[in-house]
Amino acid sequence: MTAGNGALEVRNLAKHFTIGGGLFGPEKKLVRAVNDVSFTVPKGTSLGLVGESGCGKSTVARSLLRLIEPDAGSVVFDGIDVRAAKGAALRQLRRRMQIVFQDPYSSLNPRRTIQQALEEPLRVHRLGTAREIAEKIETAITEVGLPKQALDRYPHEFSGGQRQRIGIARALVLDPELIVADEPVSALDVSVQAQILRVLERLRDKRGLSFLFVSHDLGVVRHFCERVCVMYLGRIVEQGVTAEVFDRPLHPYTKLLRDSSPVPDPTARLTLTKIMGEVPSAANPPPGCTFHPRCVRAAGPCMTDIPALNEHDRGRQAACYHPETWPGLQAVAAAG
Amino acid sequence: MGAAVSSSPARPGGLWLAFSKNRLSWVGLALLAIIIIVAIFAPLIAPYDPLEQNIVARLEPPSAEFLLGTDSYGRDVLSRLIYGTRISLTVGFIAILIAMTIGSMIGILAGYVGGVFDQIVMGLLDVMLSFPTLLLGLMIAAMLGASLENLIIAIAITEIAPFARIARAPTISLKQRDFVEAGRALGFGPVRIMGVHILPNMISDVVVMSSLWMASAIRTEASLSFIGLGVPPPTPTWGSMIREGFENILDAWWLAVFPSLAILLTVLALNLLGDALRDAIDPKLRAE
Numbered sequence: 001m002t003a004g005n006g007a008l009e010v011r012n013l014a015k016h017f018t019i020g021g022g023l024f025g026p027e028k029k030l031v032r033a034v035n036d037v038s039f040t041v042p043k044g045t046s047l048g049l050v051g052e053s054g055c056g057k058s059t060v061a062r063s064l065l066r067l068i069e070p071d072a073g074s075v076v077f078d079g080i081d082v083r084a085a086k087g088a089a090l091r092q093l094r095r096r097m098q099i100v101f102q103d104p105y106s107s108l109n110p111r112r113t114i115q116q117a118l119e120e121p122l123r124v125h126r127l128g129t130a131r132e133i134a135e136k137i138e139t140a141i142t143e144v145g146l147p148k149q150a151l152d153r154y155p156h157e158f159s160g161g162q163r164q165r166i167g168i169a170r171a172l173v174l175d176p177e178l179i180v181a182d183e184p185v186s187a188l189d190v191s192v193q194a195q196i197l198r199v200l201e202r203l204r205d206k207r208g209l210s211f212l213f214v215s216h217d218l219g220v221v222r223h224f225c226e227r228v229c230v231m232y233l234g235r236i237v238e239q240g241v242t243a244e245v246f247d248r249p250l251h252p253y254t255k256l257l258r259d260s261s262p263v264p265d266p267t268a269r270l271t272l273t274k275i276m277g278e279v280p281s282a283a284n285p286p287p288g289c290t291f292h293p294r295c296v297r298a299a300g301p302c303m304t305d306i307p308a309l310n311e312h313d314r315g316r317q318a319a320c321y322h323p324e325t326w327p328g329l330q331a332v333a334a335a336g
Numbered sequence: 337m338g339a340a341v342s343s344s345p346a347r348p349g350g351l352w353l354a355f356s357k358n359r360l361s362w363v364g365l366a367l368l369a370i371i372i373i374v375a376i377f378a379p380l381i382a383p384y385d386p387l388e389q390n391i392v393a394r395l396e397p398p399s400a401e402f403l404l405g406t407d408s409y410g411r412d413v414l415s416r417l418i419y420g421t422r423i424s425l426t427v428g429f430i431a432i433l434i435a436m437t438i439g440s441m442i443g444i445l446a447g448y449v450g451g452v453f454d455q456i457v458m459g460l461l462d463v464m465l466s467f468p469t470l471l472l473g474l475m476i477a478a479m480l481g482a483s484l485e486n487l488i489i490a491i492a493i494t495e496i497a498p499f500a501r502i503a504r505a506p507t508i509s510l511k512q513r514d515f516v517e518a519g520r521a522l523g524f525g526p527v528r529i530m531g532v533h534i535l536p537n538m539i540s541d542v543v544v545m546s547s548l549w550m551a552s553a554i555r556t557e558a559s560l561s562f563i564g565l566g567v568p569p570p571t572p573t574w575g576s577m578i579r580e581g582f583e584n585i586l587d588a589w590w591l592a593v594f595p596s597l598a599i600l601l602t603v604l605a606l607n608l609l610g611d612a613l614r615d616a617i618d619p620k621l622r623a624e
Contacts, residue, residue, distance in 0.1 A: 065521050094523035107514035111536040120532075121522040170518065 006043030006078050008064070008097075008178055008210065013037040013073035015059050019283060031283045033059045035234040037073070038309075041178065046204065046211035048225030048242060050218060050257065052279055056234040057214045058102075061182045064212065065099055066090070077178065095125060098171035102183035104163035108155035114141070114166055115151040121174050140169040144199050161192035165199060172203065178210040185220060197224060218261045222246055230254045233282055233290040236309060240316035248326040250318035252295050289321070297322040358615060364608025371602055375421040382415035386572050395588045405590040407580060416572035417594055423573040424602070427488055427557045428550045434492035435553075436546050439499025440539075444530050446500065447507030458504070461497040469494045473556050477565035487566050491553050502545050506538035540614040547610030551603040558599075574598055 015034040020026040034056040041047045049057050063070040066082065075082040077097060085093050101107040108117060118137040122128060128136065138148055144165040155163060164184065171179055184200065185193040197220065203209055215221050221228055222242050229239040230251065238251040249255040277294040280286055289307050292298040301307075301321050309319045356362070374381060383403070390410035398405045404413040446457040464472065472494045480486035510516060511534070519529045558575015560566035567573050574595040581592030 062517075067517050067520055091523040094521060097521075099518065099521045101514040101518065103514055107518055109515045109533050109537070112532075120524070124522070124524055124528065167518075170522070174522065 006177060006210070008041040008078075008212070009074075009076045010040070010060075010064065011038045011074045011076075013060065013063060013070050013075065015056075015063055015068060015070050029283045032234050032285070033282060034063065034070070037231070037234075037236055039229050039236065039239065041210050041212055043177070043210055044204075044208045045227070046213055046225040048221035048228035049212060049214045049231060050216060050221050050228060051231035052216060052257075054279065054282065055231045056282075057216075057231055058182050059234075060231075061099070061180045061212065061214050064180055065094070065097055067099070091125070095174045096176050097178045097180065098174065098176040100164075100167055100171050100179060100181045100184045103187050104160045104167055105187075107167045108163055108170075110155055113152060113154055117155075117166070117170055118151070118173050121170070125174065127174070136173060137169075140172045141166075143172065143203065144169045145195075159192075160188055161195060164188060164192075164196050168196075168199060168203070172207075175207075176209070178212070180212045180214070182214045183216070184213075186215065186217060193220070200224070218246060218258060230257065233280065233285055235290065235306075235319065237291065237320070238316075238318040239309070240313075244313075244316060248324075250312050250316065250323040251291075251320045252297050252322075252324060253291050254318075255324055256294075289319070297324075352616075358612045360608050361612030361616075364605045364612060367601060367605035368609060371421060371425065371605065374418055375425050378418045378422055382412075382418045384412035384415040386411060386415040386419040387570050388412075395584065397588070398590055404594050405588065407577075407588075407591055408584060413577070413590060413594055416577060417574070417598055420572040420574045420577060420595065421598070423484070423567055423571065424554050424557060424575070424599070426484070427491060427573075428553045428602075431488045431491035431553045431557075432495065432546050432550045434488070435495035435549070436499050436542060438492075439496040440503040440535075440542050442496065443500035443503025444507045444534060444538075447504040448511055448526065448530050448534065450508075450511075454504075458500075461500050464494075464497045465501075469552065469556055470559050473560055474563065474565060477560055482565050482568050484567055487557060487560060490560070490565075491556050494556065495549055495553060498549065499542065499545070502542055503538060506541055507534055510534045510537055544610040544614045547603075547606035550606050551599070554599055554602065 013034055014032070014036060017031045017033055018028055019031055020028045037056075037060055039047060039049075049060060051057050059068060062068040064075055064082070066085075070083065073083075077093060080089070080093060082093055082097075108114075112120075115137065118140060119133055122133045122136060127133070137151065141148060141150060146162060146165055146169070150158070150162075150166070155166070158166065164187075168184075179200075181200070185196050188196060200211070201224070204211060211225070213221060213225050225242050227240065228242040228245050229236045230245065230253065231237065232253050238245060238249065238254045245254060246258050249258055280290065280293065286293050288304045289295070289298070289302045292302040295302065297320075299322065307319045307321050309317045312318050312323055388411065390406065393402070393406050393410045395408055396402050396406040396410075402412050402414070404417065406412055407416070442457060442461070446454040467475075473490045476490035476493055477486060480489060507530075516529055516533055519533050524533075554574065557566055557573060558578055561569075561573045561576040562579035566575065569576060577595040578592050578599075581588070581590075581595065585592055
């Protein structure tokens with residue numbers, strides 16, 4: 001682990017939930033929501049985290065900020081162990097890592113004006129005088145494309161897109177270095193999505209922010225992120241440079257994801273991969289590769305052993321015994 | 337995008353403005369003001385001494401001399417009613433204020449902390465709830481002895497549990513809202529999150545309920561006073577007046593009816609105020 005390079009490094013992160021149990025409840029079960037997840041977000045870059053609903057994306061996002069306490073693994077930000085941080089050190093870390101939520105209707109306190117919402121973090125962290133704070137929140141609100149007059153208003157007076165801008169402004173006032181964006185545009189209209197993405201892009205370039213961008217929308221991730229991790233049932237099954245991963249997926253699941261997302265090109269014929277079965281319950285995952293019951297290529301060890309996330313090409317990893325083959329990748333894939 | 341943020345009446349500090357726009361809130365406020373004035377200036381308003389007995393004028397029906405009649409000791413009902421306002425309001429207000437404060441704090445804390453702490457606290461409160469209010473009040477009042485202060489304490493304790501329950505449920509649902517998570521991510525402490533982000537979003541439920549529970553407090557006061565564990569006789573309270581009136585309900589209806597009307601009007605005023613306050617606290621309803 002390198003110290004002080006501004007990167008977020010996650011190693012073998014795991015989070016389990018227990019369901020059921022209790023005196024009269026159903027049988028107690030362990031849900032492995034996140035299993036052995038590792039990735040790195042170098043300073044100033046964006047990493048996408050994609051997968052279906054319930055695959056553990058949001059749990060990963062929240063564990064990083066310790067909104068949920070992870071059960072195992074390490075989270076290191078700029079050389080500081082996030083999981084071990086306590087008291088003042090944790091507060092300091094929280095200044096540097098912020099989160100933007102999916103639902104703009106739930107992310108703002110309905111009883112607080114925008115001014116109060118933006119001021120509060122600065123006051124709590126005692127950052128600056130009243131005048132400096134006022135200047136800072138004016139900068140933040142104009143940076144996300146809202147007029148200063150918005151400060152006197154309450155959240156219910158704004159549209160979803162405007163609220164999302166406010167949520168972003170609130171994340172910005174503490175001058176963070178990393179933003180965890182948990183499906184920041186998926187609750188918005190398509191036209192508004194583009195606007196919010198543009199706001200995020202502008203901020204990333206201007207402030208040199210790092211992003212962990214959680215989404216199920218491959219188009220948005222392809223547009224926003226240099227690198228991407230594909231998650232399935234709590235595990236990362238493939239990672240690499242976004243364009244390469246989506247153009248030439250190695251893992252059959254990535255291929256399935258890509259083929260089932262619509263392409264805005266009328267000349268492109270949609271050739272649907274055969275989708276078999278449904279997502280298994282995380283409380284009762286299949287043995288071996290968790291994807292094998294739905295996989296057309298499953299054979300041999302897939303049913304019994306969990307495949308490791310191996311390097312198949314330069315900077316590309318996939319957890320699969322029988323990865324897809326592509327011209328130019330074949331030799332490396334066979335060797336892997 | 338920015339152009340859509342146009343003018344709208346809602347502004348911070350507009351609470352009073354919003355409250356005063358509601359016509360019913362004025363009715364409630366006026367009623368309560370009258371009741372409070374009556375309580376404060378009781379000696380000036382009351383036509384007779386509430387304790388003075390007049391055996392010649394026993395159980396007189398309402399007349400020009402005794403506007404609301406007299407009771408079985410010949411005491412003027414109107415004067416007793418006016419003096420009784422003091423006791424009922426004091427007991428109702430203070431007991432509910434205590435119960436509301438302590439109950440809400442327990443409820444928010446249990447809901448926010450959750451887990452085993454929540455189960456233990458709510459379990460203990462369930463034990464308290466399982467006793468009828470009157471029985472619990474009776475036990476506490478008997479333990480403490482009969483006086484005005486002890487009556488207030490007894491009633492306050494009996495109504496902590498319902499307030500804790502009312503406060504806990506919205507806390508649990510608010511805890512899962514993103515703005516509470518955002519607060520944690522921004523490094524806010526638990527006290528700030530509970531006080532600034534959860535409390536203002538659920539206080540309206542508690543305030544509205546408190547106006548209803550105040551009626552119950554006044555009733556409990558009545559019952560305890562009758563049993564002899566409340567304010568000792570001959571001090572007039574609405575509750576003890578109703579109880580005494582029951583004895584003669586068939587031939588002297590005015591004894592029970594007028595104190596009951598007084599309770600009714602007080603509770604009505606409190607409910608109107610509670611509703612208006614709930615609407616005024618919510619910025620969403622305020623804008624309308």
